[in-house]
Structures are given as structure tokens and as C-alpha cells.
Amino acid sequence: MKIDFYLRFHTKFGQSLAITGNLPVLGEDEPDKALPMSFLSDELWQVSIEIDPSETETLRYRYIFIDEKGVWEKEAEKERIVEIKKAKHDLLFVDTWNDPSLFENSFYSAPFKEVFFRDRKKLKLKKNNFYTHQFKIKAPLVSPDETVCLLGSSETLGYWNTDTPILLSKKGNWWTVHLEIPASEFAMSYKYGVYNLKTGSFVRFENGDNRILHNDGSVNKKTIIHDGFLRLPVNQWKGTGLAIPVFSLRSNNSFGIGEFNDIKLLVDWADEVGMKMIQLLPINDTSATNTWKDSYPYAAISAFALHPIYINLQKVAGKKGEPIIKTLNKKQKQLNGLAEIDYEQVIHFKINVLHELFDLDNLDFL
Structure with missing residues (x-):
């Protein structure tokens, strides 16, 4: 042929x-x-x-x-x-x-x-x-x-x-x-x-x-x-959207900062108001100094690891971790009540709790 x-x-x-x-x-x-x-x-x-x-x-x-x-x-x-x-x-x-x-x-x-x-x-x-x-x-x-x-x-x-x-x-x-x-x-x-x-x-x-x-x-x-x-004008399709960092999506279920679970709430709201697209700022781990300097979302230390600060503690705790989570209500309200995100306080608090949850159930993790 x-x-x-x-x-x-x-x-x-x-x-x-x-x-x-x-x-x-x-x-x-x-x-x-x-x-x-x-x-x-x-x-x-x-x-x-x-x-x-x-x-x-x-x-x-x-x-x-x-x-x-x-x-x-x-x-x-x-x-x-x-x-x-x-x-x-x-x-x-x-x-x-x-x-x-x-x-x-x-x-x-x-x-x-x-x-x-x-x-x-x-x-x-x-x-x-x-x-x-x-x-x-x-x-x-x-x-x-x-x-x-x-x-x-x-x-x-x-x-x-x-x-x-x-x-x-x-x-x-x-x-x-x-x-x-x-x-x-x-x-x-x-x-x-x-x-x-x-x-x-x-x-x-x-x-x-x-x-x-x-x-x-x-x-x-x-x-x-x-x-x-087909040679037609390319401006026929119209769509609205927003670009937003995950850390700004604070809800009542968060611990002082927007979390992965809060993205669902954003999607529901965007759909309700007729938006077409959501662009999230990078969610990669930036934990280089463990200070507020790590809050910049574009300073990633890994192309694959996600930032632990966006983890929802209630979701990862499971039934075994429920007693630990119940003791955190006061701290959760205190962090959520801040006018601005206290990055250092939130990351240190979350990492400590994640260590507790890991020690409680480490065999299942490993």
C-alpha cells in the first residue's frame, strides 16, 4: 500500500x-x-x-x-x-x-x-x-x-x-x-x-x-x-471561575485553616452561583522551616507530597481516634475564631495531633 x-x-x-x-x-x-x-x-x-x-x-x-x-x-x-x-x-x-x-x-x-x-x-x-x-x-x-x-x-x-x-x-x-x-x-x-x-x-x-x-x-x-x-470566533464560550488557595476555605469543621474537605463546600457554592471553573493554588508540602515562611504555596519542597496542614483531623482519626478529637473542640473553636490564620500555631498543633493518632493506630498505618 x-x-x-x-x-x-x-x-x-x-x-x-x-x-x-x-x-x-x-x-x-x-x-x-x-x-x-x-x-x-x-x-x-x-x-x-x-x-x-x-x-x-x-x-x-x-x-x-x-x-x-x-x-x-x-x-x-x-x-x-x-x-x-x-x-x-x-x-x-x-x-x-x-x-x-x-x-x-x-x-x-x-x-x-x-x-x-x-x-x-x-x-x-x-x-x-x-x-x-x-x-x-x-x-x-x-x-x-x-x-x-x-x-x-x-x-x-x-x-x-x-x-x-x-x-x-x-x-x-x-x-x-x-x-x-x-x-x-x-x-x-x-x-x-x-x-x-x-x-x-x-x-x-x-x-x-x-x-x-x-x-x-x-x-x-x-x-x-x-x-x-472550523474558522469561527473563539469567544463564543463564556464561563466564570475563581482562583483560590485552599488555606482560605475555612469552615466550622476546619482547624484554623482551610482543608481538603472544605473544597467540597466550595464546589457546591460555585455550582449554586453558576460558576464553571475552580483553580486551586498549589497544595504541595512547603514545610522547610516550620515557620510562617512556609505559608507561601509556591515554595514546594516536593512535586508529589501534599501539605499536611490541609488534613482534616476528624476524617483521619476514625473510630479509634474519636476520644482524642473530642478533646480538641475548645482548641478548634479558638483557632477558627482568629481573624487571620495563625500558620505556625495551626501547623504545630496539627502535626502533634497527627503524631498522636499515628501512635494510636500505627500498626494499621504500616
């Missing part, structure tokens, strides 16, 4: 591009062994490989940029994955570089994928098995009642008719459609747009110039076009 890779990316003199992936010919994901690409123009690079599809089920690849000094940088796109074991045709990829600085990449982080955009419905369309071209694009900010559509200058793409655009369906993070396009329709210009499923109407074209697609004249080949991001 022959696979052609075309990458649309603007380069300057002295810069170059390479491709890496899970195949030996692509360096097996090692950037230093990446396959160099050939310069076609300031906007286009190309490379071809020959593989045995029976030896690999899945092709996974990624592009690398090398500057004038030889310093390399991987693109942000991590989802160029194609099933090739059962492929009966040669493949041609027309890709768009995904720059790590693009704001749209933020919308594919865990908070957006797993929380904010979790319940968005997906339009399911029947796949056309007799296709020559597959168009793929990412559009994180399309609203739940909308889908991505495709229009263009050819008969297959509807001659720019906004009444009957081609609708894309969502698979994973990509919006995609499979089309059979005859060679006579190339070269073609096209654009993506937004279509409202609820009203059954075309909403708008994406921003920017028309996209252009040429045909390389090959037969018995599938062309897969990764068109990057």
Missing part, C-alpha cells in the same frame, strides 16, 4: 517538516528518527511511504516542525489515527498543521470534553461506503442544536447552495463526511458552515478564504482531508 502525506503549513527558508508515527518507516514515534518531508511550496510539504497493511492494524502519525537552528516542535494534533489493516486502496492524506498555540485546542482538554460539552447530542448519518474523499474538521464551539455543514463550487458540493448543504456527523472529536467525487470536478473550492438542526436552516459560513482541493490524478485511492478547526 502506498500512502501519500501532504501537509499545508507555511514555512520560511531554513525551516523544514518531518513526520513521525507508530511505523518503523516513520521512526516509531521517536522525533530524532522522524521521516523528513519534501518541500513543494511555501505552503505545502509532501512525503510518501510504502507499507504492508497486513502487518499493522492502525496508522498513527504526527507532524514535526524543525526551525533554522534544528530545534524541533511537535504539532498539537494527537488524533491522526487511521485503521489500515483492511484497507483495499492506497491512501492520500491532506492535512493541516495544528499549532500548539491555537486557542481552540483548549476546548479538547478534560474539563470541556468531560464536563462542559459532555451532554451535547451527536448527529448520526449513514456512512457512504463507496467514497473517494473523507472530509474531517474539528469544531468545538458548535452549539448543541447545530451541526457542521459543507458547501462548495462543484456539483457534489451543491454549487454553494445554502438550502441543501452537506451535513457532517460527529465521530470522536472530528466532524466528518464521506463523499464520492469524480475527477472531473477538480480543482474545487469549498467552505464549511454551521447548520441549525432545530430550524432546518443554514446559519453561516466559516470565516476566511475559500479552501481549495486539487486532485492528484490517481485512481484506486482514498483521500482523507484533515482541515484543522
Whole structure:
């Protein structure tokens, strides 16, 4: 099987591009062994490989940029994955570089994928098995009642008719459609747009110039076009949030300082007032001097250890430690009643109690 890779990316003199992936010919994901690409123009690079599809089920690849000094940088796109074991045709990829600085990449982080955009419905369309071209694009900010559509200058793409655009369906993070396009329709210009499923109407074209697609004249080949991001304003999503240190989350159940358990109260409050995000200042251990100087949350002494000052004594005490905790009510009220946190008093008090609890139940701890 022959696979052609075309990458649309603007380069300057002295810069170059390479491709890496899970195949030996692509360096097996090692950037230093990446396959160099050939310069076609300031906007286009190309490379071809020959593989045995029976030896690999899945092709996974990624592009690398090398500057004038030889310093390399991987693109942000991590989802160029194609099933090739059962492929009966040669493949041609027309890709768009995904720059790590693009704001749209933020919308594919865990908070957006797993929380904010979790319940968005997906339009399911029947796949056309007799296709020559597959168009793929990412559009994180399309609203739940909308889908991505495709229009263009050819008969297959509807001659720019906004009444009957081609609708894309969502698979994973990509919006995609499979089309059979005859060679006579190339070269073609096209654009993506937004279509409202609820009203059954075309909403708008994406921003920017028309996209252009040429045909390389090959037969018995599938062309897969990764068109990057739908060109829409990136300020459509709005969300409020707050950044806060854990030590400031004092509650009635705390011992003079905000604790891990108090984060739950903050989450409940944030949800009640409609906030979307919470950023906690570092919670790593800073116990270097055992004085107030350790209260600075960015002075971590460990990348892994959490600060013991945020431990809730009642939670770690368990049933065996209940008698010890009951004797602390007066001290708890005294610490919670302070107008400001007394860092040194709190940390020394908590460490002493934690030692008591450990001595009481050390065999279970060990």
C-alpha cells in the first residue's frame, strides 16, 4: 500500500517538516528518527511511504516542525489515527498543521470534553461506503442544536447552495463526511458552515478564504482531508471561575485553616452561583522551616507530597481516634475564631495531633 502525506503549513527558508508515527518507516514515534518531508511550496510539504497493511492494524502519525537552528516542535494534533489493516486502496492524506498555540485546542482538554460539552447530542448519518474523499474538521464551539455543514463550487458540493448543504456527523472529536467525487470536478473550492438542526436552516459560513482541493490524478485511492478547526470566533464560550488557595476555605469543621474537605463546600457554592471553573493554588508540602515562611504555596519542597496542614483531623482519626478529637473542640473553636490564620500555631498543633493518632493506630498505618 502506498500512502501519500501532504501537509499545508507555511514555512520560511531554513525551516523544514518531518513526520513521525507508530511505523518503523516513520521512526516509531521517536522525533530524532522522524521521516523528513519534501518541500513543494511555501505552503505545502509532501512525503510518501510504502507499507504492508497486513502487518499493522492502525496508522498513527504526527507532524514535526524543525526551525533554522534544528530545534524541533511537535504539532498539537494527537488524533491522526487511521485503521489500515483492511484497507483495499492506497491512501492520500491532506492535512493541516495544528499549532500548539491555537486557542481552540483548549476546548479538547478534560474539563470541556468531560464536563462542559459532555451532554451535547451527536448527529448520526449513514456512512457512504463507496467514497473517494473523507472530509474531517474539528469544531468545538458548535452549539448543541447545530451541526457542521459543507458547501462548495462543484456539483457534489451543491454549487454553494445554502438550502441543501452537506451535513457532517460527529465521530470522536472530528466532524466528518464521506463523499464520492469524480475527477472531473477538480480543482474545487469549498467552505464549511454551521447548520441549525432545530430550524432546518443554514446559519453561516466559516470565516476566511475559500479552501481549495486539487486532485492528484490517481485512481484506486482514498483521500482523507484533515482541515484543522472550523474558522469561527473563539469567544463564543463564556464561563466564570475563581482562583483560590485552599488555606482560605475555612469552615466550622476546619482547624484554623482551610482543608481538603472544605473544597467540597466550595464546589457546591460555585455550582449554586453558576460558576464553571475552580483553580486551586498549589497544595504541595512547603514545610522547610516550620515557620510562617512556609505559608507561601509556591515554595514546594516536593512535586508529589501534599501539605499536611490541609488534613482534616476528624476524617483521619476514625473510630479509634474519636476520644482524642473530642478533646480538641475548645482548641478548634479558638483557632477558627482568629481573624487571620495563625500558620505556625495551626501547623504545630496539627502535626502533634497527627503524631498522636499515628501512635494510636500505627500498626494499621504500616
